[in-house]
Amino acid sequence: MNIIKRLRRKFILMATIAVIIVVVGVLGLINTIAYMRMNGQVESVLSYISQNGGDVPPNKMVPGGGWFGDRNWSDDTPDFSYQIRFFSVVMGPDEYVKMINTQNTVAFTKGEAIQYAQAIVQAGKTEGIFKKDRASYAYMLTKDFNGDFLIVIMDCTHDVDAVESFMRYSVKVGFVCIILYVIILAALCNMAIKPFIRNMENQKRFITNAGHELKTPIAIISTNTEAIEMINGKNQWTESILKQVQRLSNLINDLIILAKRGEGSHADLVVEKIDLSETVAGIAGTFRQMAEDQGKNLLCHIAPQVYIKSDTKCVYELINILVDNAIKYCDDGGSIDISLVKSKKKIADIVISNTYADGAGTDYSRFFERFYRGDISHDSKKSGYGIGLSIAEELTQLLKGKINVSYTDGKIAFAVRLNTND
Structure with a gap:
């Protein structure tokens, strides 16, 4: 599963970065101490020679010293003065x-x-x-x-070479330790994330099973309500029941789709040549009447003959979600703009924007979170559960594309970038 692979890679990456910081810090500290110790000992000998007028009296020990109060054992031998x-x-x-x-x-x-x-x-x-x-x-x-x-x-060649040699070997040992750590971590990380994987699988299984179980009573409620309308005629209560049944059905379908998308992989895609211009135009056409009924203007700027190699169902579902979202949250009397262009870098850019006067100051970084809605009051006039954009992001990642949201000049825009694979 893609999400498991991403979690595994991120876990290994974060753990590796942590151990690199620790190893580099420890080796840096040890090498610094070794250098300071060597420098202190050399300085101590030079000071002793300078204090004796540029010479070392025979049969006298050179006083040790330097950093951290340690001494070199050779400094305590009478013959050391002859080795300088x-x-x-x-x-x-x-x-x-x-x-x-x-x-x-x-x-x-x-x-x-x-x-x-x-x-x-x-x-x-x-x-x-x-x-x-x-x-x-x-x-x-x-x-x-x-x-x-x-x-x-x-x-001081011997002292400097000893410190430099220690530094070289410590770096090599540190590098080997990091490599071994990564190998061991990669072999054992599944045990660390196994509880999370089990919990996630149980959650997906629950959503899927609960969704299918809920479909039966919802279908019965819908059928019984329609039967009541046939006997007694339509009224505001039966229309309200059917409207809420439809909302609940859409929610269940979205939850099941979201759960299944998390289990999907690139291997499940049916890649074929798609006329993206025709697909976008067709989706815009199906939503045009809805926009007009709500007093909103739908505009299209679609470049002709833009082809991509991708999965038809995923592409259709992705664009359908974004257009539906744009119409749903467009201001009353506002406009929705759907554009498609092909750049010179074999990239198809789809931008779907709508007027949104209340968009200033909104945290757009959270728009693709599951169940997040910008209108925190959850106004029922704008039906939705904050799942659509999360599904759109999942689909974009599955298609190896990029999606982002921006807000400028009173308009919110969702931009999708897909590779044409020409």
């Missing part, structure tokens, strides 16, 4: 090099060390990370009371 690959440059305000220490690195010559130190001073940033070839280097710029600059540049 760095160089330092002391430069005067005029960029004159006063001291250069490249004993702890082989990746930079003295000339390159001076060039990078000058670039950092000119950039004016006190901290940062840059790439050289495939390696990553962190730097720290400090200034003493004499105005001299101390630039310390340290190899």
Whole structure:
């Protein structure tokens, strides 16, 4: 059933979006913490080197630190000072090099060390990370009371690669988790929506069975009323009974149609070539006398020879509902306009509008809800139960078309767009 498939897809989509938000949020937080921890540790080592004048005294442990008060176990080993690959440059305000220490690195010559130190001073940033070839280097710029600059540049490739590797793997793991979640959810979602499906099927079965059961007493009431008219003649009471019987019969038929349409699928359609112009014109002709009897003017602007490939019964029923609705809710002495045009994009547009002075400020987004009526007073002069437009929307979806309602300049218009499939 289409409605079950749509519900299943929407359930999976909403659940997937929820888990994506959670996974992205958690992974984002974990990766942010990992990056901040790495950055804090690198900054701690650079600060220690800077505080010791651009060098690391041998046989001394580099103090750990950084974010969240954690420490790296390697920071507590005496040999850690020999593992740090760095160089330092002391430069005067005029960029004159006063001291250069490249004993702890082989990746930079003295000339390159001076060039990078000058670039950092000119950039004016006190901290940062840059790439050289495939390696990553962190730097720290400090200034003493004499105005001299101390630039310390340290190899942090291992730390940066560890964080980047963790980020890559976490993204892959997160993606795999989402895929597995969707697969498992698709396999088990039927169990989650099974109670709803059972309730919906019971509801449809009740409507269909109750509708058929009600037809018998209604038919008996109608027959008995007609018999009374044959014996005693027509009067206002028998006419009122027959009128209400007809209204009730129409309601039951609409309910049964609505229940069956919910069970329908595209496979049930009998697709054939239809002369849409002739169909629309024929329906307009059947309603013309009704409109005239109510003092309303029915106008047609129908383009000739517009053909579509679709189901004849569905198309006829769709247009019939919209024209009937337009006449029913048209203002007294107003006009109904039925138009059909074919665009260059293989699209047939059907627009059925009517004058509706009381339409301003109405919530048109609810017009296709079942049993919704714009006139909340349910004025009996405008017979209807708010089912017709819901059926029209079901039919349009079944025909793979689009329907919308709009209100401008005192007129309400229902527009249906169907593919001509030329």
